[in-house]
Amino acid sequence: MKDDADRFLPLTPATLHILLALAGDDLHGYAIMQEVRRQSENKYRLGPGTLYDNLQRLVDQGLVREVSRSAKNADGDDSRRRYYRINTLGRRVLSAEVARLEGVVREAKLRIPLPETRRT
Template sequence: MPHTSSSLVPGQPLTPAVFHILLALADGDKHGYAIMKDVEHQTAGRLKLGPGTLYGTIKRLLAASLIVEVDERPDPELDDERRRYYRLTALGRRLALEENERLTQAVKAARSKRLADNPLS
């Protein structure tokens, strides 16, 4: 039975690490270091994944079939063959979309409350 983390249950919010890794793979296959750099770029440096967090999350995403490991290389000439590449699955894409909608909804709700216009102090 694949290991399922509570953060990977459909309908439940995803952790930031999971969501940003799925987002990083949304525009193409990537290896670990490229995923890490992409996540850093997406979050303007606020989320810096360490190797343990990155590969621990990748392990759980693989077990939940949200991503798969691929043998194809984008450019075999330039690539280091020791690297592993990962690809988003249809299920992973659906979960990322759900999370995107949840976050959009949350941002919309925050805007309707005019949070930024009514600071406490």
């Protein structure tokens, strides 16, 4: 199981942020973009081309799957919008990536002084 997730590591920044955004709830494309911007405090922005290219790869790799859900638009009309949901394998890959990054941060703290992070 662990080896199954490790073969996807390391993740690209775009893939990491997309999986992190989907870890909370099923989201459509534009919502993923907004969630990524919020999580990175506006430091990392995804364009639609980059977003859907990564989503296509994640779907092909089995980390994410598409779900169809109706949603009301601003005019109150129902519109079929493509939502994305993270799979079990995707959660394991995300956990493995976070663990890897924790090890990197731990090593970094031992060697170089890091600035204090502001908690919001």
